[in-house]
Amino acid sequence: MKDNSENICIKCGFCCDGTMFNYAIITENEPLETGYSFETSLNKQRSFRLPCKYLQDKVCSIYNQRPYTVCESFRCKLLRSVISDNVSYTDAIKTINEVLALKMKIELQLLEHHPENAGDALPGIMKEFKAHFGSTVSDIEFRKKYGRILLDFFLLNKILNKSFITGHKKKGLS
Numbered sequence: 001m002k003d004n005s006e007n008i009c010i011k012c013g014f015c016c017d018g019t020m021f022n023y024a025i026i027t028e029n030e031p032l033e034t035g036y037s038f039e040t041s042l043n044k045q046r047s048f049r050l051p052c053k054y055l056q057d058k059v060c061s062i063y064n065q066r067p068y069t070v071c072e073s074f075r076c077k078l079l080r081s082v083i084s085d086n087v088s089y090t091d092a093i094k095t096i097n098e099v100l101a102l103k104m105k106i107e108l109q110l111l112e113h114h115p116e117n118a119g120d121a122l123p124g125i126m127k128e129f130k131a132h133f134g135s136t137v138s139d140i141e142f143r144k145k146y147g148r149i150l151l152d153f154f155l156l157n158k159i160l161n162k163s164f165i166t167g168h169k170k171k172g173l174s
C-alpha cells in the first residue's frame with residue numbers, strides 16, 4: 001500500500017456527501033447517536049441519511065470517534081484499487097475530479113428546477129426530478145427538454161459504477 005493512498009479520500013468524500021448513496025446502513029445493534037438523521041432505508045434497514053453533517057470540506061470531522069462500523073469499514077473500488085497499486089494516485093484523482101465536475105454540472109441544472117433540494121443526496125434529487133418532471137410532460141418532451149441533465153446523470157452513474165461502487169453497497173450503504 002502506498003503511503004498516500006488514503007489521501008484520495010480527502011479529495012473525494014463521495015461515500016459521505018450523497019454523491020453515491022442516499023443512506024448509510026447501520027447494524028441492528030448499533031445505537032442511534034445524536035447528530036444523525038435516522039431513517040429506514042428502501043430495503044428496510046436501519047440507516048442514517050446522507051449527506052452526513054460531519055463531513056466538512058470532504059473530510060470526516062469526527063474521524064477518530066466515528067460511531068458506526070460502516071464509516072470505518074467502507075472502502076470503495078477506487079480506494080481499494082489505489083491501495084493494491086492497480087490504479088495510480090494520479091489517475092484516481094483524475095477520476096475524482098471527473099465526478100466532481102459532472103456532479104457540479106448536474107446540481108446546477110437540477111437546482112434551477114428544485115432549489116429546495118439544495119444539499120440533498122444526488123440520487124434522491126434525481127429520482128424526485130424524474131418523478132416530478134417525467135409525470136408532467138410526455139416521455140419525448142421530457143427527454144428533449146431535460147436530455148442534458150439525463151445524459152450527465154447517466155455519465156456520472158457510469159463512472160460511479162465503474163470506478164467506485166462495489167459489493168459493499170449491499171452490505172453497508174444504499
Ligand code: SF4
Pocket residue numbers: 008009010012013014015016074075076077078079164
Ligand atoms: S468514495 Fe472512496 S475514495 Fe471517495 S471518500 Fe469514499 S472511500 Fe474514499
Ligand code: SF4
Pocket residue numbers: 015016024052053054055059060061062063066067071072
Ligand atoms: S461520520 Fe464521518 S465517515 Fe461516517 S458518514 Fe459521517 S462523515 Fe462519513
